[in-house]
Amino acid sequence: EADIYQTPRYLVIGTGKKITLECSQTMGHDKMYWYQQDPGMELHLIHYSYGVNSTEKGDLSSESTVSRIRTEHFPLTLESARPSHTSQYLCASSDRRSEAFFGQGTRLTVV
Amino acid sequence: KNQVEQSPQSLIILEGKNCTLQCNYTVSPFSNLRWYKQDTGRGPVSLTIMTFSENTKSNGRYTATLDADTKQSSLHITASQLSDSASYICVVSDRGSTLGRLYFGRGTQLTVWP
Numbered sequence: 595e596a597d598i599y600q601t602p603r604y605l606v607i608g609t610g611k612k613i614t615l616e617c618s619q620t621m622g623h624d625k626m627y628w629y630q631q632d633p634g635m636e637l638h639l640i641h642y643s644y645g646v647n648s649t650e651k652g653d654l655s656s657e658s659t660v661s662r663i664r665t666e667h668f669p670l671t672l673e674s675a676r677p678s679h680t681s682q683y684l685c686a687s688s689d690r691r692s693e694a695f696f697g698q699g700t701r702l703t704v705v
Numbered sequence: 706k707n708q709v710e711q712s713p714q715s716l717i718i719l720e721g722k723n724c725t726l727q728c729n730y731t732v733s734p735f736s737n738l739r740w741y742k743q744d745t746g747r748g749p750v751s752l753t754i755m756t757f758s759e760n761t762k763s764n765g766r767y768t769a770t771l772d773a774d775t776k777q778s779s780l781h782i783t784a785s786q787l788s789d790s791a792s793y794i795c796v797v798s799d800r801g802s803t804l805g806r807l808y809f810g811r812g813t814q815l816t817v818w819p
Contacts, residue, residue, distance in 0.1 A: 627807070636811035637749075637794070684748050692737055692798035694807060696748025 597621050600685050600697035607675055607704055615670045615700045617685030626668040627694070629684040630654060637684065643668055675704045707732040709797050711810035719818055722785055726813045728778040728795030736800035740769055740780045743792040743812070752780070752793075785817045 598619040607613055619626065624645045629637040629652075639652030643662040657679070658672050668687075672679055685697040709730045718724050730738070737756045741749035753762050755771040755778060762769050766789075768781045782789055795810040 629809075634814065637809050639807075639809075682746075686748070688807065691754065692807065693739065693751050693754065694741075694749070694796065696750070699746070699748055701746075 598685065598687055598695050598697045600683075600700050602700060603698060604701050605703070607702075609676055609704055611675050611704075613672050613675055613702070615683055615685075615702070617668045617670070617697060618666050619668075619687040619695070620666060621687060621689070621695065622665065623687035623689055623695075624665065625688045626662070627686045627688070628652070628658075628660060628668070628670050629686065630656065631682045631684055631699075633682070641670065675702075677704045680704050707797075707799065707806075707808050709795055709808045709810040711793075711795050711813050713813060714811070715814040715816070717816045717818060718785055720785060720787060723781065723783045724785060724815065726780045726782075726793050726795075726815070728780070728810055730776050730778070730795070730797045730808070730810075732776075732797040732799050732808050734800050735773065735776075736798040738769075738771060738778050738798075739796045740767070740778075741794040741796055743794055745791070749792075749794055782815075787817050787819060790815060790817045 601616045626643045628641040631637045638654035640656040641660040643649045684699045686694045688694045712727045739754045740752045743749040753769040766783045771778045792812040794812040797808045
């Protein structure tokens with residue numbers, strides 16, 4: 595079992611609320627990623643980080659922001675949630691052999 | 706443009722039967738290729754890794770092949786079980802920089818019927 599954790603597992607919030615999705619890994623990996631995945635669809639990279647104080651936007655435009663102040667922690671923040679943000683968010687980290695370890699995901703519903 | 710294409714998009718087979726999933730990629734320079742299994746509602750889990758010099762690798766009932774010349778990979782599942790029902794994702798890593806970017810295919814949704 596991979597040592598990467600996401601919280602919360604499920605979240606239902608109202609439009610306009612600010613939320614932060616947490617992701618932590620204890621494997622010491624430098625590379626971390628956030629993916630967005632709709633049911634039955636492919637993963638879309640929305641943010642990635644190659645180390646502390648390094649963050650980049652991914653292929654899919656996202657209104658979310660990320661930070662990487664500590665190696666083990668890579669939170670994702672939505673300043674003002676909207677129904678279009680309803681999706682599953684998967685956090686991952688990768689080792690030197692590029693094996694990605696995924697968290698269980700956060701299923702977000704914005705009403 | 707670096708891309709990973711998978712086929713078929715979905716597949717239904719009967720329990721006990723074999724199946725083969727395909728992955729074509731244009732990622733360059735190539736570092737390695739992994740097949741992941743993603744159960745519904747969970748994060749993907751790595752099944753196999755293929756590097757440039759490897760042609761075949763097995764992990765139980767899963768056998769992956771790689772042809773680096775044609776940039777194709779396949780995942781063969783033998784004697785399928787109901788628990789094999791999942792999405793199988795092909796992921797290619799580049800080595801164009803120290804960053805080791807990951808490129809994901811759309812996945813093949815496999816359903817095994819009893």
